[in-house]
Amino acid sequence: MRQLTSLAIAALLAVAAACGTVRTDSHSEAARPTIPMPTMAETRPADLPGLHNVVRYADNLLTGAQPEGEVAFETLAGLGVKTIISVDGAKPAVELAAKHGLRYVHLPIGYDGISPERKAELARAVQELPGPVYMHCHHGKHRSAGAGAAVAMALGLTDSATLVERMKLSGTAANYKGMWACATETPRLSAAELAKASNEFPSVYKTSGMVDGMVAIDVENDHVKGIEKAGWKTAEDHPDMFPAKASAGLERALRAMVDDGETKAKDEEFRRLLLASADAAKALDDAVKAGQGAEELSALFKKVGQSCKDCHTKYRD
């Protein structure tokens, strides 16, 4: 009996030792950065495998373009990054990031500026989640630059003049006034203000409810309006928006409402009208991608507008 016990203890110790060794090894491997972080002194954005337009905004904060392919997540892990924050609308590659030990947080923003609530939420995420943090939008030029500047200002990590220079380096277009204001007009947040911000830190952001969803749909609809006004081309005052991005965004926003809880609470006719509207946006998106002429596109966009009215007349007005 005594022998059995000591054998069992010896076996347990061996297992514990093995586990300990394995854990220490894999941990130190993951923790050791193998790619040097771009510095604050860099005069051009870094271009790394799968990761473009990378600019440092603070000690613990990089911004850049959307990670491209699995290699991008290897690069991020190699830089020592622990948390990725997407401010883009597209659904982030959460599983791929997790495979490389990286956490994704998804807090999308528009091009007009960032609300004080969202700034506080982004700042809280950067402060509380393990760093370094990689913050990205699509191209890494406008929205992630504004968001990076807002966070650095809100947390007092970097001064305003340096952040304006950082945004120039990222390539933020002069027209995005709301983004530039992030570097010049974001107040420093107190600990109490930060504590009030949401710490849900969703890995995939969901609009909640009809009003949120409609506001998102309206933003996308305005993008298409701007594109139409420019003759179905990228408008001068919104260089990051191109026709296929706007039309796809409108369809996506409408489609997203189909699964919303508040839609499910409505009747079958409401759902039918919502799907009809999403289908109208899909027809426009298909035509944009097929390179159809301005007249055809405007006719299809008019149909989308009619589909919005069809539902509003019945369910809103």
Ligand code: HEC
């Ligand atoms: C299937 C029904 C339906 C469709 C389709 C629809 N909407 Fe709505 N929309 C609503 C309802 C219902 C509300 C009112 C929400 C509320 O106040 O609770 C609303 C509200 C709005 C609002 C006001 C949001 C606010 O701030 O209160 C805007 C803007 C809007 N919709 C834009 C659009 C646009 C643009 C489209 C088409 C591209 C569209 N909607 C398609 C049902 C619809």
